[in-house]
Amino acid sequence: MRINVTAPEGRARAAALVPTEATLVALTTAFRTLRKAAPRQPFANRRAEFPRPAGLPRPARDSDSPVVLVSGYLSPLGCWDALLPRLHENGFRNTICFPYDSLRAGIPEIAEALAVQVSAAVRAAGTPGVHLIGYSMGGLVVRYALQRLGLTGDPISVTTIATPHRGSPLASAGVGPAAQQMRVNSEFLRELPAMHSSGRVRWSLIGSPTDRVVPLASATDGRHADSLSLAGGGHLGILDSPQMAGAVLSHLELCEFEQAALAASCA
Template sequence: MALPIPQPVKPFVTALRRRETYLGYAREAMSFAKCVARYPLGFGDGGLRSGRPSGEADRDTPVLLVHGFGHNRSGWFVVDEHLRHAGLTSVHRWNYDPFRHDVPELAEMLGERVERLCAATGFDRVHVVGHSLGGILLRWYIQELGGDARVITAITVASPHQGTRLASFVPSFGSLTAQQLAPGSWLMRRLERAAAPSAVRWVAFYSNLDFFVQPATSAMITTPALRATNVLVKDAGHLSILLSSRVADGVVDAIQHSPVADAVAS
């Protein structure tokens, strides 16, 4: 499945005139209910257990799923199912607490998780998928902590790469992590300045109806050095994009067409 060419997001007022907008909000409400129902299933550490190896590097390379702010590993049930159905044998989910640590600290913890995953599986490199804040942790890990030596494919889903206006309303005594997601914050400026070309393949899924990432185009990776592929998922919200079968298929496609998969196939 070829990844589509990025498309512009229409102004919010224009979106309100479309029937599809309201259907999208209805799907978002249903997705919220599904995530709430499954939330208790995501407590605790997911561990490092893998399925039975296939003996094929493109199928056995580890995939790490990183949830967003206030969520937990339970939110990945659709993506996880699609990855396993596609024959990937080493799919892992990781939990973290954004209320006790800021972005750089969490990114260090992500790096530690990747190291443990590599040690447990015997692979030197991994694929990582991050939803919302998870995608920002992934960027910091790759750009600031040498994660480009470990990550083959970096996929973000509804991640505020240029920040989100909602974070500007977080009070000074609130979550430091949330404050770091404000447009123009030192962290956002650092990510933009520190971006450099690498062998990592970047893919960003974004939506035109994401209430939590404002403006919605902030979920695109526009930094030229990263050479990212941006994929518009029309009429999806911040959670419904996470539960989208189209996004799950796109994640599978991006991983199956990663450099390691192409090398094995050649």
Template sequence: MSLSAAGIRRLAVTLQAAAALGIAAGLVQLAGWPWPGAVAAGVAAILGSFASGIAFAFALSGRGLWVGRGNHPPAPPLELAATRRPLRLPEALRCFAAECVAVLRMFDWLQPFRAHAPFAAPLDALPGRDAPPVLLVHGYACGQAIWLDMQPALAAAGYRCEGIELKPVFGDIDDYARTLLAAMRRITAEAGRPPLLVCHSMGGLAARAALQLAGDEDVCAGVVTLGSPHHGSALARFGGGPNARQMRCGSPWLRALAAAETPRRRARMISIFSWHDSIAGPPCTGWLDGAGHIALAGIGHVTLLRHPAAVRAVLDALAELSARGH
């Protein structure tokens, strides 16, 4: 029996705590440190390794290291490329610090210990607008708890949100697509209208694959992807499972997915991405020809799930897709 994403994260937190205590015990026994200082040093060492890993992710993703030249994402249109600019040092430090906080909160609190927390109930829809249901789709090695920071804002805008758990954690994205399509069909039948999808990271690829399976079936009102690696991720080479292999830059799976999509299907998608994503990189991987785009800057991959600018972008994208349905 495989562990859930929450179970994996609880195990990771346990190992982190054990490592910190092990360092502390070593300092007490070998260097004569007092326990309070030794424990603080142990925690600092774990947090330091945490931050180092995030810095490595930023560096690798930002430069697209170890991605073959022929596998780099295509260049986006000039008007979109013009929104990209390098960060000044204070901006880069804020981006890095915010991502460290977001990752620590997400993977050491929300996912391991808030996996079954309920979503906020929606407020009444805005006058003159009947908000469609929204299905929230998580990314690689995650669960629906990743949406706990953003979902209240969607509920406040009148959207009734539902999450989904894509299992197994290190499975095949095509299997996730079938699970997702079944959920879309169920919501359509229950609500009397197809849902909008908001998808983080790998979830956007699963949604695209689900739409391919659906064909002309009316089970989706539109897709918002958030930090999705539409052309692959440089970091996927370090991941485990078929889903990580499918997300490698230039993978046969990604090429086949893109080749099967029609302009009409792409037109129902809006890709929100950050030029400074710490996971979905190289930077142009968020561009999807034929889709709508909202480009952000100075926001890391996990921070996209809680940053005010990203939340506003998701609300704007949902409003645009909702308006198309009327």
């Protein structure tokens, strides 16, 4: 059953999940403190760029398609500080960081709020689709909104980074319904459709073998065909990885190119 996320009651429920300014400030402070204190594994080559697909031309102009970034459990919007400049430098300037309170609601409720945000962003941009990027639990929010709720517009691409598609062994220690839904073999995860069943959506799953929070097999959904393993960084450090940023950009550019080619062939 699809939920009408544009109805007034849907918008009201979505608004209720947006955290207060004080909550966002507290989460940002806590997350940045954790990033400084957490031990990180060095990347093999922190200056290396992820190779672009062979023969893929640079976009002729900036993309108007919205790029909606969904942070993870207890992660503030500041978690995107390293990726946002790279997106803007490469022509993806219509970026939206989606805020939510991960302690108050489960993933389905948060996904409903995301669907409202995405629908509004697509209408405002006047584009046929959207790029969705989710970090950690944010990837499950994106996945549920796409597979269970039905988003307005046709997503061009979905990228998940360190997302527990098969659960996290540490989720049982978390607080709130969303944390429990991320447990290994939870009912929530068992009932999610397979990603290859999501029509024309192009997925990119990114994980790290040094991630102790979300094992690589979970982040890549058991070595999903469109998955990438990045050495080093761990669960927090992966967000600072230049290889991760390069992989995200390559995926977005490829999907934009494919959509433009499809539109030209149908004209």
